[in-house]
Amino acid sequence: MTKLLVVKAHPHVEPSLSLSVGDAFIEAYRESHPDDDIVIRDLYDTTVPPLNDTTMSAWKHQKAGQELTAEEATLLSRHNEWLAEFMAADKYVFINPMYNLFLPAELKQYIDVMAVPHKTFKYTDHGPVGLIGDRKVIHIQAAGSVYHGPEANPMMTKLDFGDAYLRGIFILFGVKDFQSIFVEGADQNPTKREAIITAAKEQAAQLARKF
Known part of the structure; x- marks a missing residue:
């Protein structure tokens, strides 16, 4: 069974543009992939294991x-559980707001794990070689200003360090299918x-059906 891991990195406040578009993606994906397993990991619901x-x-x-101390053993066990969940997935969706030109700290900590x-x-x-290159990734990110597309100032695009970082991490992991x-x-x-x-939700639904 194909497994989709959805990683939500947004505080529990409403309204959320990224979460609403993410929900539209999940709904369309569920309709077009009824046999797939969808796992949702909310980084604001549980604490990411620290480094x-x-x-x-x-x-x-x-x-x-x-020999490890009890505290060390417990922490490494949590790291291993989170990593096992990540490794078990075939596809990933990351949903977050832009925070000061970057990702929320919780998502950065998740990637570190x-x-x-x-x-x-x-x-x-x-040099480094990726080991999970057969996976796919979609990144859904909301921002108050315009950083991408034909209406964006090219200098603004360079300031989106969050999407560039996440894309770079998956290049490190060997993943080329990143949207x-x-x-x-x-x-x-x-x-x-x-x-x-509306436009973002339509784009999300279209990508979900082909993802």
């Missing part, structure tokens, strides 16, 4: 073959708000 002093100590002890040598990529004499849906300009052009949302 902190305990994590580093646990990795050090594990590499040396030393997934970027594991010998799991999602490996080091070679010729983005940008819900942009609703704050900059409030009179066009509904048209912007």
